[in-house]
Amino acid sequence: MSQDDDLPGDPVCYADMLVGGFVVDQETFRDVSRFRKSERSRLYEKRKGLTSTERAVKTAALIDQLRPVLEAIDYQRISLYWPIRGEPDLRPLMTELCNSGRTVLLPVVLEKQTPLVFRPWQPGCKMVRGLWNIPVPEEGSSQVPEVVIAPLVGVDAHFYRLGNGGGYYDRTLASLPAKPLTIGIGFAFCSLNSIFPMPWDVPMDKVVLDTGPLEVEQGK
Numbered sequence: 001m002s003q004d005d006d007l008p009g010d011p012v013c014y015a016d017m018l019v020g021g022f023v024v025d026q027e028t029f030r031d032v033s034r035f036r037k038s039e040r041s042r043l044y045e046k047r048k049g050l051t052s053t054e055r056a057v058k059t060a061a062l063i064d065q066l067r068p069v070l071e072a073i074d075y076q077r078i079s080l081y082w083p084i085r086g087e088p089d090l091r092p093l094m095t096e097l098c099n100s101g102r103t104v105l106l107p108v109v110l111e112k113q114t115p116l117v118f119r120p121w122q123p124g125c126k127m128v129r130g131l132w133n134i135p136v137p138e139e140g141s142s143q144v145p146e147v148v149i150a151p152l153v154g155v156d157a158h159f160y161r162l163g164n165g166g167g168y169y170d171r172t173l174a175s176l177p178a179k180p181l182t183i184g185i186g187f188a189f190c191s192l193n194s195i196f197p198m199p200w201d202v203p204m205d206k207v208v209l210d211t212g213p214l215e216v217e218q219g220k
């Protein structure tokens, strides 16, 4: 037996493991998951703590910031979202976009832990409750968006997004044949220094808050 051979009974190295097909250090994964969980609940509380007037004022400001950003992009299909848990309610903008001839899509979770599909939405379209009770268009064949507006729970200096914890946008962006332009949107308090990016995290191309677009912070 050469010196390099493992002796029977030697301890196996468990420093790394697979998460969603990615190799990660176990201790790092545990610490990052714990950090993200606590940041999520802190940020949900902040969002819930807004008065309805504050929420309405900030949402109107966010739509005013987002509109010119969208007008500068050449696209037809855009995915937005049906608001849950105090997310900014962009439905007025969804209607505006439909009226200007864009195809507005909404994300649908067909099966847990699989990529989202996107169904067309228009004002008055028949909705049903999907997973987590989120209203989704009842029917319509799936289309691939050229622009994805992703609601932020948090976002870091390098535009890595903290979402609801399902990994759905990351999984979806990794699965699409051509990556759409991604715009994370939220209220100003979403800004974090780092979410400690993991191998599956896909950064947003742009971030727009009620206070205006963010710039990627170099050297952070």
Ligand SMILES: Nc1nc2c(c(=O)[nH]1)N(C=O)[C@@H](CNc1ccc(C(=O)N[C@@H](CCC(=O)O)C(=O)O)cc1)CN2
Pocket (backbone or CB within 6 Å): 081, 082, 083, 084, 087, 107, 108, 109, 116, 132, 134, 151, 163, 164, 165, 166, 167, 168, 169
């Ligand atoms: N308005 C809206 N629609 C959306 C999303 C979104 O973020 N906002 N999604 C964007 O992805 C998808 C739904 N994603 C979700 C992901 C997780 C949970 C959820 O309830 N998660 C568990 C915790 C999971 C964990 O920590 O492991 C929970 O909160 O109990 C809900 C929705 C599709 N539709």
Ligand SMILES: Nc1ncnc2c1ncn2[C@@H]1O[C@H](COP(=O)(O)OP(=O)(O)OP(=O)(O)O)[C@@H](O)[C@H]1O
Pocket (backbone or CB within 6 Å): 019, 020, 021, 036, 161, 162, 163, 164, 165, 166, 167, 168, 169, 170, 171, 172, 174, 200, 201
């Ligand atoms: N491309 C992928 N393939 C497989 N698993 C993935 C992929 N992307 C993310 N995941 C898994 O999803 C889980 C949650 O990821 P994360 O904490 O980044 O969610 P999130 O971005 O906050 O959620 P969401 O996008 O649903 O709002 C992780 O355990 C991760 O391994």
